[in-house]
Amino acid sequence: MKRVNIRTNVFGRPRDILSQFKKEFLIKLTPPFVKIEITQFDGCTKNGEVHIISSVLGNYQSWVNIIVDSFESDEECFFVDQAREMPFPFTLWKHTHKIRQISDEKSYIQDHIVYECSHPILELAVYPVVYFLMYYRKPIYLDTFNDSHD
Numbered sequence: 572m573k574r575v576n577i578r579t580n581v582f583g584r585p586r587d588i589l590s591q592f593k594k595e596f597l598i599k600l601t602p603p604f605v606k607i608e609i610t611q612f613d614g615c616t617k618n619g620e621v622h623i624i625s626s627v628l629g630n631y632q633s634w635v636n637i638i639v640d641s642f643e644s645d646e647e648c649f650f651v652d653q654a655r656e657m658p659f660p661f662t663l664w665k666h667t668h669k670i671r672q673i674s675d676e677k678s679y680i681q682d683h684i685v686y687e688c689s690h691p692i693l694e695l696a697v698y699p700v701v702y703f704l705m706y707y708r709k710p711i712y713l714d715t716f717n718d719s720h721d
Contacts, residue, residue: 572663573694575684577705581716585648585670585678588716589615592650592668596715597621600708615650615668617641625658632658636666647671660697663687680712 581588594612601607606626613619619638624631635656642649647670654664669681682705688694 572685572687573698573701575686575698575702575705576681577702577709578679578681579709579712580673580677580679581712582676583678583716585646585672586643588670588678588680589643589648589650591715599715600711602704602707605704613638615641617650621652634658634664636664639665645672660688660690660693661686662689680708680716682708 592615594609597609597612598607604627608624609621610624611620611622613621615638617638617640621634621636621638623634623636625634626632633656634654636652636654638650639653640649640651649667649669651665651667653666654661657664663686665685667681667683669683670678671681672678684701684705686694686697686701688697
């Protein structure tokens with residue numbers, strides 16, 4: 572099992588930031604070389620589903636994620652999606668999106684991924700790709716939530 576953890580400090584309160592996690596924002600968080608279509612988006616609350624068809628270099632793959640946990644307060648919000656259907660080589664995919672207030676004006680967004688592949692060597696091989704896909708979000712988070720504070 573491998574883990575990827577990326578944390579980004581941004582301006583805003585957890586509930587305000589969470590409210591931006593909509594279908595359009597998820598598409599914006601995807602690198603340009605990955606084409607995605609979100610065919611179902613039930614939101615970020617428990618039991619919601621997100622169905623994605625992705626294409627990398629013309630190879631179409633289906634992802635079906637279930638929101639298995641969610642929580643919202645003034646100080647912290649999170650939701651956890653777990654893949655019910657995922658492309659090769661993954662056999663487990665769990666993504667925790669956590670937003671926690673760190674001061675009156677700032678919070679952090681944390682993307683924490685736990686994944687497994689069909690073979691440990693594949694887990695190592697895809698690690699840089701998974702890390703890049705999550706790190707790619709940092710400047711988008713910064714642009715989205717820090718624009719009014721420049």
